[in-house]
Amino acid sequence: MIRIFKLVIQAVFIGYLIIFSVSNVETVTFKPLMNIAAYNIPLFLLVIITLFIGIVIGALAVWGESLSLKSRIKKLNKEIKTDQQEIERLQKLTISNEPVKQENNTEGEINKTETPAENAQNDIKDALR
Numbered sequence: 596m597i598r599i600f601k602l603v604i605q606a607v608f609i610g611y612l613i614i615f616s617v618s619n620v621e622t623v624t625f626k627p628l629m630n631i632a633a634y635n636i637p638l639f640l641l642v643i644i645t646l647f648i649g650i651v652i653g654a655l656a657v658w659g660e661s662l663s664l665k666s667r668i669k670k671l672n673k674e675i676k677t678d679q680q681e682i683e684r685l686q687k688l689t690i691s692n693e694p695v696k697q698e699n700n701t702e703g704e705i706n707k708t709e710t711p712a713e714n715a716q717n718d719i720k721d722a723l724r
Contacts, residue, residue: 615639 616639625634625641 612643615642 619639619642620637622635623638623641625636626632627634
């Protein structure tokens with residue numbers, strides 16, 4: 596369906612281009628370099644050339660933007676890959692339920708064993724002091 600629609604649009608455009616070309620055969624003077632050079636060409640040819648130049652400039656602009664977007668996509672994909680590797684590494688880490696013995700006791704208490712949760716709570720308390 597889309598292919599047929601494209602063909603119809605192209606046929607209408609080509610038909611209009613032919614009608615435009617036949618009805619605008621008068622010659623005009625084209626001076627691209629401010630009276631340095633002057634060309635006598637048919638009006639329809641001048642319009643078609645101008646249209647073609649505009650299409651080329653637009654295509655180059657879109658192409659340049661797509662290159663920058665592709666570069667950004669590659670950068671983000673690399674970042675995603677490193678983040679996924681970091682996630683996998685962190686998922687492999689396990690918290691052991693074995694008590695942790697404190698070797699250096701600064702408060703003069705007797706050495707005791709603490710669970711990782713108690714250890715974390717003590718670290719938070721120390722940080723808040």
